[in-house]
Amino acid sequence: MRKHLKRRTFLRGALGGGIASIALPALDAMMNLEQTAFADGSSQPRRYVSWFRGNGFMLDRFEPIGVGPDWQLNDHMQPLAGVKDYLNVVTGTTNRAKDQITHHEGMTVFSGYSFADKGQGQGFFSNAGGPTLDAVISQLLAGQTPIAGVHLGASKAQSPADEGTTMHHLSHRDHLQPNPATTNPSAAWEALFGSFAQPKDDRELRLHILDSVKGEVSTLQSKLGAEDNVRLEAHLDSIAALEAKLSAAVPVCDLPADPMFTNSESINTEQLTLVNELMSDLICYAFNCDLTRVATMLFLEGAAEPTLSEIMGSSDSWHQYSHNVQSWAPGAAFDNGQIYMMERFGYLLTKMRDTVEFDGTNLLDNSMVLMSSDASDGSVHSIRRHPMLVAGHGGGHLKYPGVHYQPEALSGNYSYGSHPGPTSGNTSDVLLAILQGFDPEASWVGEQLNDQGDGAGSGTPLAEILA
Amino acid sequence: MNFRTPFLSSAVRCLSALALAVVAPGCKGGGGDDDGMADGDSTAGTEGTGDESAESGGDDFTPPPGGMRRLLDYQYINTVGYMFGPEAAAVAIPPADQSLFGYTSIGNSLISPGLDLVETYESSALRIADAAIANPNTLAGIVPCVKDSPDEACYTTVAQTLGHLAWRRPLTDDEVQAVVEIALEAQAWGAGDFNAGLKYELVRILLSPDFIYVVETGEQDPNEPEEYWLTGPEVVTRLSLLLIGRGPSLTLLKSAEAGNYDSVESVETLARAMLNDARAPEAVSEFFAEYLALEEIPAKNPASFPLYSEALVDSMVEETELLLRDVIWTQDTDFRDFIESDYTFVDARLAELYGLPAPANDWDQVMLPADQARAGFLSHASVLARNSHYDGNSTTRRGLYIQQRFLCYAIPPPPPDVNPNLPEPPDDTPMTLRELMETVHLEVDSCAVCHAHMDPLGFTLENYDALGAWRTQEPNGLPIDPVTEYGDFGQIGSATDLAANVAMDPRLGQCIVNNMIRFGRGSLENPTKESAELQELYASFETANYRFQELLIAFVTSELFLQVGEPK
Known part of the structure; x- marks a missing residue:
């Protein structure tokens, strides 16, 4: 009998559910046969990735130990040990979103725009106020690759309480112009490579x-x-x-083969580790083949309620754990989940590092990968000390080995479930620093400041992470 | 019948236009056009004879902006099926719709498409064209020459006839020529094969924005410059998409172009015919699919819920579908029965979950078990499981769902100084979920501001676990206490009480009306600029004894449906 209320089933899972992973063959001998020299003199183009995981961090276990060039990975960044030299980490800075709903304001960290259209009589509603950095970069690179950007996701779970475009998308070309993420690896493959096959x-x-x-x-x-x-x-x-x-x-x-995996499992039983691997592999192939130079990965949207059964000790929803600091104890579910998220991010970085380009460099040498979340301390939806991690040498644009930039140390009085401090600076300075790797003339990113001088835009690139 | 109130006011508006000897669009008299056919495009009515007290214009009504909205996924697929047959519909995969304010119809009206939009439509069109040519009977029913005389002239006929149907308007000569040029180029590329030309001609027609987007700009009312009456073809398109889930037939379009659907009476006649169409229940279920949002039922922990399976989830959704259809179509009765019916429909899986004897047939109508305090949809496993977690209940989500979807109460965002961090419950004291929520959500004022509207409603449903099965105690052995108090509801003792309170709440009918408007026209209702018209529609739903079919009739014959503002 047809399930009339389950109307979306016909749109997903058109292919059967056989599980397969893409075996990445050795990526030798390829690309850019024209041997183009890019503006910076390198023979490989710069790429950009936004990578998002919802509901914030445990700052005292995430923020690196030590600042400047001599810094150490904290507990939650250990999964990135193999690519540490490629990391520039910015902590302690302020996301200057002008308004708040909870969760929505955090998304400003990827755009420099405060959200728009708050409420509208619909509760937790807003729309993104302007383009995200990835879309700005796509616009700058228009015409240079066949695809402007690829927008991928892992979990299909959406926040049950939040409405509007802000929370459900990581990439926006502008207000009411989201780039929805594909969570189906097979469909993502089709969009990237299908036409060539x-x-x-x-x-x-x-x-x-x-x-x-x-x-x-x-x-x-x-x-x-x-x-x-x-x-x-x-x-x-x-x-x-x-x-x-x-x-x-x-x-x-x-060209990779169709992964033949559609990620059609019900929420709470999704195979997110596998999906993340397949999507990461596709990003590497797409970059390596220069089909696109921009990607976004919405691993799990903020305030979504799935139980991530691949996290040890997890039986409640990820959002619930973020608001229950009892689960933040070492070895408890939220703590384990922080490491799990960084392992997923680490898979992409490692794969990028291991993907060799025509000139012998690797993808991470030529990319800038921005990872953040919709909060610093998610339990209180704080956007103070909003962490940003930028992986990749950026084709010589960023410091290598990377640094830890932190204007002020985390207060010793900070405890989970409170707003962290002190905080200063502007997270959008990081965005402008990245943007200048694609447009050296760029002098502003994000919204203009209002008459009171408030606003999340920036005209001052964070020099400390620039090479 | 009482639901005629808005209808009369529309007729008055029309008469005022006629009194000025300016025939307002949408107000022209309809000659009886006897083109009765299967899909409800039957007859046009005659001029209304309403109250003679003609209005002189200048009311407070401002309709939502006109403009364009993209066909919804099911509308695209159903229209493809109508034009090319089931094989083509089976391979039609339009781009995913995006929801805004809870409805894809609003999203498809306001959100810009993704950059992969046309690629997705093109892949779909290429597959559709192949399927249409491999199975040509449906297409030949519309354009016989594709089988009878497949020659160059047929390309022109296809462009004119199928183009007219697909684009919902006649093509200009230049447009016909542009389409035929593609056909001829493709025929040459295909070494003279007629079908090669036909395939790409079909792709050309399907890729036109005139197929993909529904344009609703109307014609300006001479007395009310901010009001534009949808043209006849726009009205029958809007009506077909809403009531039978696809674009209008060519016969209906031509009849509308001839002016036969310019009166409110003719619209009502057509709407009633469409509600009798076999496709209407499925089209109306598309509304409820978004309104009830039951596709989001998350999986459960198999260790705690051994009965959980995806097949059981399918059965849950089907139970709700069957009750809806029974109330709306089989009984054609008070919609509030959906909220508080004392019967339901079960298959073997659900019977096991509910502790009922297995049904004799695949699905049987049964009385709800007397000792489980169940009533109507709010105690269906579908909604209970949807608003639960992987391994346990959520009084918050259950309460939120009822507030948002049935009472249209929007929980405001928390105040800026709220601490959303869960307070630590007392150690070593086993608690029920309710006790925990009373501690963490309701004792702290900054939390209680919002949670007082959610959790108490959820408490009354604590007798049903995360899968919707009856329980009298929690897994930790503590007894469930479902008795609570909430606002005007007063004391609520059980799910049955809750259902009765929700069913009797005047906000319920209004909330359903609001949601119907959002879905049906792709824009939010506007309580300020549409106040009188909304009140009329609320009243007509009530006076029609909350029969949902009558709500649809009242809606589609009201200015809320028949008018738009300046194009956005």
């Missing part, structure tokens, strides 16, 4: 169809108002995105 001698025809359709788009543009014209512009961008793919030559690199 099929015969496409009809490309020219299909390009003509796309061109032909534009006439109707402009007729609509003339009939509709400003808001719908923004959406029609996005529609034209989407046509351009397909045109770029159809016009792209088949990349001269190893």
